[in-house]
Amino acid sequence: MTTALSATAARHLLLNMTPNGSLGDDGVFVVRSGDGPYVHDEDGTRYIDGLSGLYCCQLGYSYADEIAEAAGKQLRELCFSPLWSASAHPAAIELAERLAGIVPAGIEHTFFSSGGAEAVETAWKIARRFHTLRGEPGRTKAISRRGAYHGLTLGALSFTDDPGLIEPYGPPAVETRFVSNTNRNGLPPEMANDSMFTAHLLAEVESVILAEGPETIAMLIAEPVQNRGGCITPPAGYWPGLRALADRYGFLLVADEVITGFGRLGEWFGGDRYDARPDIVTVAKGITAGYAPMGATLVGARVAEVINRPGAVLNHGYTFGGHPLSAAIALRTLEIMERDKVLDNVRGLQGGLASGMAALADLPIVADIRGAGFFHAVELVGDQEDGGFSDAARKALVVDLIPRRLREAGLLARVYNRAAPLLQIAPPLISDRPLLDRIVEIIADTLDEASQALAR
Ligand SMILES: Cc1ncc(COP(=O)(O)O)c(C=O)c1O
Numbered sequence: 001m002t003t004a005l006s007a008t009a010a011r012h013l014l015l016n017m018t019p020n021g022s023l024g025d026d027g028v029f030v031v032r033s034g035d036g037p038y039v040h041d042e043d044g045t046r047y048i049d050g051l052s053g054l055y056c057c058q059l060g061y062s063y064a065d066e067i068a069e070a071a072g073k074q075l076r077e078l079c080f081s082p083l084w085s086a087s088a089h090p091a092a093i094e095l096a097e098r099l100a101g102i103v104p105a106g107i108e109h110t111f112f113s114s115g116g117a118e119a120v121e122t123a124w125k126i127a128r129r130f131h132t133l134r135g136e137p138g139r140t141k142a143i144s145r146r147g148a149y150h151g152l153t154l155g156a157l158s159f160t161d162d163p164g165l166i167e168p169y170g171p172p173a174v175e176t177r178f179v180s181n182t183n184r185n186g187l188p189p190e191m192a193n194d195s196m197f198t199a200h201l202l203a204e205v206e207s208v209i210l211a212e213g214p215e216t217i218a219m220l221i222a223e224p225v226q227n228r229g230g231c232i233t234p235p236a237g238y239w240p241g242l243r244a245l246a247d248r249y250g251f252l253l254v255a256d257e258v259i260t261g262f263g264r265l266g267e268w269f270g271g272d273r274y275d276a277r278p279d280i281v282t283v284a285k286g287i288t289a290g291y292a293p294m295g296a297t298l299v300g301a302r303v304a305e306v307i308n309r310p311g312a313v314l315n316h317g318y319t320f321g322g323h324p325l326s327a328a329i330a331l332r333t334l335e336i337m338e339r340d341k342v343l344d345n346v347r348g349l350q351g352g353l354a355s356g357m358a359a360l361a362d363l364p365i366v367a368d369i370r371g372a373g374f375f376h377a378v379e380l381v382g383d384q385e386d387g388g389f390s391d392a393a394r395k396a397l398v399v400d401l402i403p404r405r406l407r408e409a410g411l412l413a414r415v416y417n418r419a420a421p422l423l424q425i426a427p428p429l430i431s432d433r434p435l436l437d438r439i440v441e442i443i444a445d446t447l448d449e450a451s452q453a454l455a456r
Contacts (some may be wrong), residue, residue: 034061112322117151
């Protein structure tokens, strides 16, 4: 529906990843307020926020009083002070100490930034710094995975595998080789076996390392569960295998936990579920549960030892990295997550959500169901052989019918058509069982209708 705000937005805002010039006056969905796991639009219509904002709002929207209290206290005490030139402030110091208590073993240092892409670029610079200080400046290349998204600033974009996003901006800043992600949908049946699939994937990574020259590889970056392509979980042994390759060939292993961190998979860090043992972890989004912008790059002891050598300068920084307001809010967020047993909530309910989603597999439009924790995707049937659907019909569903029906039923979820057509959910981590059941029910009804529309 048309609202004055939507029209004003179309006139004055440049929205991210949006065909701004084609937005009509009613083309912008204006979210006015939130409570619990819900948001409200301009008309006051309520929606389940099935995507936690953009994988940010772990706590939903009802902790404003507590967060505002922490924010107010911080702002009255100290509104700003940088983490620059040997100067720091208590909130960032306390937060770095707090993070060291929950990150994977051996990680004790934090470099703060303002968001995920900055955290990823910091990981790259720290990896380069590490190798250069150790006398290996020739390690100038990265390995990332097909279809992965690691941010859109020019550096982070190098690790994002999407020609449509990269090519308009010239050659990537960092030379990157892409290896297979861990999606086994459509692969030969023997890949259903974890150990065969893992061996196959690791052999590919190793062959890329050897082809490029191990002495040229600075880091491998991967998400514990890859978001782009639809909640792609790793087979057993995959992360320990990456660890072994990193140790054998001397590159750093970076776990990008911008989405999977802070409880999304039922652990503080998604990598903990898969025995990831990375050298560097990147986080953002959920670290403040969306109440303030923040990113962070968490650095393992082995790396810190080198970059912190006496006299070595970390020549990198962001004015607002570790802003006192964001740091105070992150500290309160972690306190609330612990006090209200948010991880336990995910652990207790994830099995029910997974089986609810798995039950959708029988719908003709469903090709695959994947995910872990409160993070799931349905891959929709992708070609005509799988049911006689034309590409145009499928696209129409993904662009129009499915998102429209979900919204009409009161659910915000992600529906997109990059590489494969997907429907994805990442609900707030405070969601209860009836809410999760309702989400699954809405998806089931919508995909049932979409299946019938395609069959016609
Ligand atoms: C895995 C991953 N890394 C990095 C980023 C970039 O984060 P930001 O948008 O905060 O720059 C994203 C954003 O969605 C992400 O999903």
